[in-house]
Amino acid sequence: MSNAILTKTRIQAGTYEAVLTAETENNYHPDLQALHLEQELEGLTVTEDKSLGNTWHVRFAIPREILTDGVQTFLIAERATGDKLDSFTIVTGEVLSDDIRAEMDLLRAELDMLKKAFRRHCVETT
Secondary structure, rough: OOOOOOHHHEEOEEEEEEEEEOOOOOOOOOOOOEEEOOOOEEEEEEEEEEOOOOOEEEEOOOHHHOOEEEEEEEEEEEEOOOOEEEEEEEEEEHHHHHHHHHHHHHHHHHHHHHHHHHHHHHHHHO
């Protein structure tokens, strides 16, 4: 089903929550899967919201045993087609020192140090 739109509403207390909307025929029930490192994870539920029509609430309890130092990326996809509907990333532990923001701060500090050294060199040689 290529016309499905999955909108993440929040991640609260280790549970991913989203709303799926789609233009579809009656009696359709989306078949979604949660993936981590290309492995399907258990616990994803899809519940129809009968008051809205063609709307489903998606919930997924993030397994705590998967959360380790580093960057963990999760995908929510349609099982039949493999189409990715959403993804989210959780960053924990030591990898934060390698985060792009930390790298930018380090580069800025090094650039400031080089500018000072260059200015000092220019003053000394003139």
